[in-house]
Amino acid sequence: MKIEVVELKKSASLDAMKFLAQAMSRDTTRAILNLIHVEAPQVPTKGEPEEALKEEFIAVATDGRRLHAAKIKGQMEPGDYRIIKANQSYMILAQDTEGATYPNWNHVVPKFDPKDMKRIDLITAKTDMGLRAFKLAYELHELNNGHFNLDYIMQATREMFSCYVHQVDNLSPLVIQDKAENWERLAVVMPTRDN
DSSP: OOOOEEEEESSHHHHHHHHHHTTSOOOTTSGGGGSEEEEOOSSOOTTOOGGGGGTEEEEEEEOSSEEEEEEEESSSOSEEEEEEEEOSSEEEEEEOOSOOOOOOGGGTSOOOOGGGOEEEEOGGGSSOHHHHHHHHHHHHHHHOOOOOOHHHHHHHHTTOSEEEEEOSSTTSOEEEESSSSSOSEEEEEOOOOOO
């Protein structure tokens, strides 16, 4: 059996994998969540030509409290990947051969009309992380009175100049996307429980 090993160097795919690695579980008792799952899209995204699907994959990572998904261009085959080595300029991944089934991540992402998303402009807070955290907390409080781990939200939006958010009510997950439609990066953050 051939094990696929992928080396990513300074590219959009490397940036996407770093985004995914933030949401990967570190809990060794949940080994399947220590992986990045890569799959080919099932249907064309609204407005995309079908031939674009041959080179575009969706990669996903989750720790059970948050989920990150990103579109990557054809450098990998579908499957589950373990990060072998990584730094700021490269990442080496190896396909996992354990055969466990990755959870169906599509069930975690709420379905809604993209027109219902709220746009948050982060350009003024791009370099000042304190200002960025305050702006996100304020805007999310205005959206709904849910409670979320602000570190998860900061990690999800770190490279974004603006983001689009949606939440049905204070008990539902918060969806964060880089674009309202045809997203490149998506995050789902579960609300924290009040004690």
